[in-house]
Amino acid sequence: MRNDPAVKLIDSKGLRVDGRRLDELRPIKMEVGILDKANGSAYIEHGKNKILAAVYGPREAHPKHIALADRAVVRCRYHMAPFSVDERKSPAPSRRELELSKVIRESLEPAIMSEYFPRATIDIFIEVLQADAGTRCAGITAASLALADAGIPMRELVAACAAGKIEGKVILDLSDIEDKKGEADLPVALLPKSNVISLIQMDGSLSDEEFRQALDLSTDACRKIYEMQREALKLKYHIVRDGTEDKEEMAEVKA
Amino acid sequence: MHAERKQLVAPGELLAEGPYFAGENTYREGGKIFASRIGMADVIGNKLIVVPIKGAYIPRIDDLVLGRVTDIGMSGWQVDICAPYPAMLPMSETPMRRDRESGRRDLGSIHGVGDLVLAQVIAFDRTRDPLLTTKGRGLGKITSGRVARISPAKIPRIIGKQGSMITMLKKETGTDIIAGQNGVILATGKNPDQERIAAEAIYMIEHEAHTTGLTDRVKAMIQERMKGKTIA
Numbered sequence: 132m133r134n135d136p137a138v139k140l141i142d143s144k145g146l147r148v149d150g151r152r153l154d155e156l157r158p159i160k161m162e163v164g165i166l167d168k169a170n171g172s173a174y175i176e177h178g179k180n181k182i183l184a185a186v187y188g189p190r191e192a193h194p195k196h197i198a199l200a201d202r203a204v205v206r207c208r209y210h211m212a213p214f215s216v217d218e219r220k221s222p223a224p225s226r227r228e229l230e231l232s233k234v235i236r237e238s239l240e241p242a243i244m245s246e247y248f249p250r251a252t253i254d255i256f257i258e259v260l261q262a263d264a265g266t267r268c269a270g271i272t273a274a275s276l277a278l279a280d281a282g283i284p285m286r287e288l289v290a291a292c293a294a295g296k297i298e299g300k301v302i303l304d305l306s307d308i309e310d311k312k313g314e315a316d317l318p319v320a321l322l323p324k325s326n327v328i329s330l331i332q333m334d335g336s337l338s339d340e341e342f343r344q345a346l347d348l349s350t351d352a353c354r355k356i357y358e359m360q361r362e363a364l365k366l367k368y369h370i371v372r373d374g375t376e377d378k379e380e381m382a383e384v385k386a
Numbered sequence: 387m388h389a390e391r392k393q394l395v396a397p398g399e400l401l402a403e404g405p406y407f408a409g410e411n412t413y414r415e416g417g418k419i420f421a422s423r424i425g426m427a428d429v430i431g432n433k434l435i436v437v438p439i440k441g442a443y444i445p446r447i448d449d450l451v452l453g454r455v456t457d458i459g460m461s462g463w464q465v466d467i468c469a470p471y472p473a474m475l476p477m478s479e480t481p482m483r484r485d486r487e488s489g490r491r492d493l494g495s496i497h498g499v500g501d502l503v504l505a506q507v508i509a510f511d512r513t514r515d516p517l518l519t520t521k522g523r524g525l526g527k528i529t530s531g532r533v534a535r536i537s538p539a540k541i542p543r544i545i546g547k548q549g550s551m552i553t554m555l556k557k558e559t560g561t562d563i564i565a566g567q568n569g570v571i572l573a574t575g576k577n578p579d580q581e582r583i584a585a586e587a588i589y590m591i592e593h594e595a596h597t598t599g600l601t602d603r604v605k606a607m608i609q610e611r612m613k614g615k616t617i618a
Contacts, residue, residue: 170442189442189470200513203470242397244413244422248442249512251470279397282441282539284411284422287398324398324420364396364424368439368596 138312140297147309149178153302156292156352161273161363163280169256171281173363175273178306179263184273185256186281189248203248207236209270211259231267232257238271238291238320238330244284253283264310265293271320271330276360280367288360289329291320292352294345296337301344303352317345321353391428395421401434409435426596439596443469443538443568445516449507452528452566453518455497463497465505468538468568471515475505479519481526502528504564504572524564531561531574532581536592538569543595544588551591551601558608559584583611 140148147153157178166172169185176182192198209231213222224232235257243253255278257270268291275289295305297313310316315335321328328350337345389401399421401412408414411423412434421427425436445451445467453465453473462476475497482496497503503518504525510516520526536544544565545552556563561575561584573584587604594600 171440191470191472248470279424280440282423282425282438285397286413286422287420288396325415361396361399365394368394368424 138308140309140312141300147297147302147306149306151304153300154348156304156355157306159356159359161276161359163276163363163367169277169281171277171279171283173273173276173280175269175276177265177269177272178304179261180259180266180269181261182266182269182273183258183260184270184277185258186253186274186277186283187256188253188281189251189283190254192250192252197252198250201246201249203243203245203251203253205236205240205243205245205253205255207232207239207255207257207274209235209257209259209267211262211266215259215262231270234330234332235267235271235274239274239278239289241327241329242275242285242287242289242322243278244286247284253278253281262307264305264307264316265318267330268292268318268320272356272360276364279364287322287324288357288364289320289322290353290356290360291318291330292349292356293318294349294352296335296341296345301337301341301348303348315341315345317342317349319346319349319353321350321357323354323357387429389421389427393427394425395427395436396424397422401427401436405432407433409433411436411438438539440537441539443467445469445471445473445507445510446567447507447510449567450504450564451507451518451568452502452504452533452564452570452572453568455499455501455503458493458497458499463493463503465503465518467505467516467518467566468535468570469516471510471512473505473507473516473518475503475518475520479508479517479521481521497527502533502572504528504566528572531572532578532585534571534573534585534588536569536571536588538567540592540595541565541567541569543600544571544591546601551604554601554605555584555587555608558605558612559587579615580612583608583615586611 160176162174165174171186173184255274259266271291294317296315297309315337317333320330387402401419403418408419413422421436423438425438451467453467455463456466457464465473467473505518505520508517508519559580561573561580564572573581575581
């Protein structure tokens, strides 16, 4: 399977299956505050990935015994919809989803100032509607937007992106086929301001040199995604402003 | 200064370097001040703050809140005040005198589960649940009116500068409006139409909170809606 000669992941021009360069991200679209009932929410389209993130809280901790005396408990549920992949996925949480819930939570926790809300909980829900490799990274990106949208105090936003290796070349942001046929996958979550990596995992194998290259590629991409996050967050509140502020009033303000 | 006044900032955004104090919703790291919440940056003297546009209600002492009774205990009530912490209203903090023979059973006849109460926060420090009191003028059970729930961050906008917005709302709709700091607002009028219009105006303010000239627009909307309505 690994070196299936029938599939060429990189063509003669050095382009990938979907026409991207080796260090090119998939198109990303983000939208903040799209759910009415959640305290904060965000939707992300990262290539073919479509992911919804919702944040509830800070709210009362239930059951009571999970509450911590000095900070809020952060809980996270990563879940894939049964229709998110080619073959129907059982809606019950799988081993993989449980693990991802944990690593996503741990990648967001350093950014959340949970000490502001002792004895409370902050609940994060990540629902994958359509999956195409890199859902944990896109999920982290969306969840951190949803947290900010909920008005939860944060040190900064968390951005995430994967790098990997296909046909001997280090590439950025693997798609589904590249993830399956490729040689390595390296998801990274970054706190861009403080330059802290809050998630790093690896599948497959990379040489020392390749690893450094992949890490640089993914952290650079995280910084780009971070800029997109900031824009998405501000856009939500600016649209409302532009929609209602009429020109006369603007003139009044300026005068 | 890196951010301008009234500029929209996201968590982690650099606000200033140098001789400033880090105020509400900001934090200091390595001599620089960053925003910790989404909101509008502002400067008061040399203190930097971020005025939040969203977020949960965190009780403060002396806040006026509207809450709903969720449980009756041995010596008081548990009240949901839309905060991350449930509030307690002890029997001793109500103006009622306790009948020595009948204890617990009587609590239910003062405030039942589901009742709306207007109360004031008398103690809260995050390590323990907030304590409420209904001793005071106008405090206690709410028996009539219409409730509107908005984000607690928008309450200052409902009140307006020196109460300009809320005074206008009361005058134009002919209702009495009580704005709880926890985002629950009560409008009490002589007929349901007035209350409905008041609630509509409140939701309009919440939706357009960060726009200028809002008072006049809300006023125009209310006057439009009030046309043809009989005001007793």
